[in-house]
Structure formats: structure tokens, C-alpha cells
Amino acid sequence: MGRRLDRTVTFLEAATSKSPTGNKTRTGWNELFPVAASYQALSDGERWRAGAVEQKAEARFTVRYSARSAAILGANRLRFEGADWEITGSKEIGRRRWIEITAWKIR
Numbered sequence: 001m002g003r004r005l006d007r008t009v010t011f012l013e014a015a016t017s018k019s020p021t022g023n024k025t026r027t028g029w030n031e032l033f034p035v036a037a038s039y040q041a042l043s044d045g046e047r048w049r050a051g052a053v054e055q056k057a058e059a060r061f062t063v064r065y066s067a068r069s070a071a072i073l074g075a076n077r078l079r080f081e082g083a084d085w086e087i088t089g090s091k092e093i094g095r096r097r098w099i100e101i102t103a104w105k106i107r
Helices: 044-049
Strands: 007-018 024-041 058-064 077-080 083-093 098-105
Touching: 007 058, 024 077, 058 077, 058 083, 077 098
Parallel strands: none
Antiparallel strands: 007 024, 007 077, 024 058, 058 098, 077 083, 083 098
16 A cells, blocks of 8 residues: 655654752653654544544644654654644554554644
């Protein structure tokens, strides 16, 4: 199955600092690494079937499987076309061939 990886996404991780009391506080997001990806906006029908009633942009991103991209979790984010996206899920497609990531755009 061929994929057209004609976009670029950059994975992000939370940047934290320690307060004087010892608590960790998120201070922003650091870039991890960019990857080639395909982009597909979720249709309204898919959103309704999933029970989503909020008005938010949701999409699927597909990237090549690698150890680094497989380690991406919901705690990470991705940056696409200047906007940050919260990762809501990921799954392996094929045997270590692709990773499909679902995310919604942070406004």
C-alpha cells in the first residue's frame, strides 16, 4: 500500500522546570524531530459516529514506522503548518510499516 508522504510534521515534548518547592511545571513545548507525513482531515460523518459534537479540527497523520515515531505518546504533540495538534491516539498499520496518528488542532 503506497502512501503519499507530502507533508512535514514535527513531534513535540513538554518542557518542564522545577519550582523552588520541587514541583514540575510545564513551561512550553520543545521540538523533538520532523518527519514526512500524509494528512487527512476527518470527515463530519466520522466525527458524528465517534460521538464528537464539539467544533474542532481533527485529522489523521500517517508516518513511516521507526523506533522514534513509535515512542510518540498522547503526552506529546505535533506541529503541522504552524499549528500545534494534541495527539489523541496512534496505531501501527502493517507490521512496523506505518503509524497512524489521530489528533485535534489546538486553537
